[in-house]
Amino acid sequence: MAQKLDLRPTKRLGQNFVIDGGTVRKIVRAAEVSGSDVVLEVGPGLGSLTLALLEAASHVVAVEIDPVLAKQLPVTVGERGLGSRLTVVEADAMRVTPTHFSGYLPTALVANLPYNVAVPVVLHLLAAVPSLERGLVMVQAEVADRLAARPGSKVYGVPSVKAAWYSDVRRAGPVGRTVFWPVPNVDSGLVSLVRRDPPSTTASREEVFAVIDAAFAQRRKTLRAALAGWAGTAARAEEALRGAGVDPSLRGEQLEVGDYARIAEHRPA
Numbered sequence: 001m002a003q004k005l006d007l008r009p010t011k012r013l014g015q016n017f018v019i020d021g022g023t024v025r026k027i028v029r030a031a032e033v034s035g036s037d038v039v040l041e042v043g044p045g046l047g048s049l050t051l052a053l054l055e056a057a058s059h060v061v062a063v064e065i066d067p068v069l070a071k072q073l074p075v076t077v078g079e080r081g082l083g084s085r086l087t088v089v090e091a092d093a094m095r096v097t098p099t100h101f102s103g104y105l106p107t108a109l110v111a112n113l114p115y116n117v118a119v120p121v122v123l124h125l126l127a128a129v130p131s132l133e134r135g136l137v138m139v140q141a142e143v144a145d146r147l148a149a150r151p152g153s154k155v156y157g158v159p160s161v162k163a164a165w166y167s168d169v170r171r172a173g174p175v176g177r178t179v180f181w182p183v184p185n186v187d188s189g190l191v192s193l194v195r196r197d198p199p200s201t202t203a204s205r206e207e208v209f210a211v212i213d214a215a216f217a218q219r220r221k222t223l224r225a226a227l228a229g230w231a232g233t234a235a236r237a238e239e240a241l242r243g244a245g246v247d248p249s250l251r252g253e254q255l256e257v258g259d260y261a262r263i264a265e266h267r268p269a
């Protein structure tokens, strides 16, 4: 197929295609896709995962930014008689909303994500597509660790806390680099996301995310110091932290998403 399209995979778009049928089947199995699912796939590429998803799901909405690949996909899928259950959206996944999905409401995100934008794509889709109940995504191994990290871990950071706002996140297994063409210079990992209610709080998501960004912008500092800019002064940051029941001498990496929600609620007026 790549030869037929005279395709030269672009690094900028994270174009490493899975050429191993076993890996594709492993992803679909781990995602537990069933006939009641509408799957949202980001970056279908040459369609290897798309075809496997179409065997299991009722419908697949595939968002592809590369116009050559987006135009080829319905042809590839149509040749196998599955075209009526596929909607291709030629767009940037970081900008799509349900209005692009021709009335389909995706229940599961399943994707081998473009690695350079994996975190913003996941966070955008969890926010913009409320019908998504769960996700199974393949990302760079380090990103998988970061997304699934728990407080206190060295790699716990903004992606971990923000992903936890929307979902329970777990690593779902490693994937070696040799299953791709071209072979990337990193290993990959599967991440499972199961939607849950965000922490109950009077603060908006944007307000909570502003505290998270501030706390990790200077992750070596205590929260009292790191949140000084956000609160106006270090004393006001301390007031917000104490109001939220959080020790001001802690660091951002020690808090859970619920702690951030309480701090946002206590921002001094």
Ligand SMILES: C[S@@+](CC[C@H](N)C(=O)[O-])C[C@H]1O[C@@H](n2cnc3c(N)ncnc32)[C@H](O)[C@@H]1O
Residues within 6 Å of the ligand: 013, 014, 015, 016, 017, 018, 019, 042, 043, 044, 045, 046, 047, 048, 049, 063, 064, 065, 066, 069, 091, 092, 093, 094, 111, 112, 113, 114, 115, 117
């Ligand atoms: C890692 S490849 C995966 C391809 C295919 N799903 C597979 O497993 O072989 C990533 C795909 O995402 C597409 N892509 C990159 N950035 C994108 C974006 N912002 N929105 C939608 N698709 C994107 C690339 O063109 C490429 O097809």
